[in-house]
Amino acid sequence: MKAAIRQARKAERDGEVPIGAVVVYEGKVIGKGYNRRLKTQLASAHAEMMAIDAACRKLKSWRLPGAEIYVTLEPCPMCMGAILNARIDKLYFGAYELKVKSFTQELAASNLVNHTVEVEGGVMKEECAFLLSDFFKRMRVREGQKPQVVDPVKNC
């Protein structure tokens, strides 16, 4: 998760919502990604999609059984669907996102493509949640608005 946090910091440095992800296979990071939606202006440019694409390129395979993904924030349904499509075995995420919780669990267990994903949430959750709360707080201060709790999913 520390490697995923380092990826999230790269997004933050670029003024993007700080979310990072890494794919691990046989103990090694084989794909890294961070949110690049503003820079690329692509709706698909989420950290997980970047990390999964990089891992597929590394292994030259769209199937990644035996792989695990670490993400700093609970994935949105697009990214959860990609994790399933790539046959990734296990998802570790940091901060919880209650709005997507039911989709995370349902998709992980759906067996839609003859595959299920094991899910472990809350890994280094304080550090991962702080990345987001600190980013939005600073953004709002910069914009002259009163700091408030921000829902990251609305910004997804």
Added chain:
Amino acid sequence: MKAAIRQARKAERDGEVPIGAVVVYEGKVIGKGYNRRLKTQLASAHAEMMAIDAACRKLKSWRLPGAEIYVTLEPCPMCMGAILNARIDKLYFGAYELKVKSFTQELAASNLVNHTVEVEGGVMKEECAFLLSDFFKRMRVREGQKPQVVDPVKNC
């Protein structure tokens, strides 16, 4: 939908499962895509993802309100999540995929990102379903297997 079917034919020509998609904005096609998973070996290389990425590039925006997407097969959850993330207003799909039906409806209506997607299924459904059934039939004949009904989602 005819333009989406033409995209699906391109996938078929390359030996890929024939699924195609186009994004339409103000009456014009602004993004096209077809399944390229085998060729690229990327789990994300679905027709819809390609079409949405192309449309975002065309409009230089990750948000595509006012846009519609036409897909030959009911989208998987990854692609449905991308449609939602891109704030596409309406999804038209051809062939039904009963296994993903609940996710399509739930995601479309979820308002997860303060946006809902209107869905109309079964557009030119016979033509769209035939693309798939014919492809899998020919594939099995080529492999010397008895032709049978194949579930396209297992191959997603």
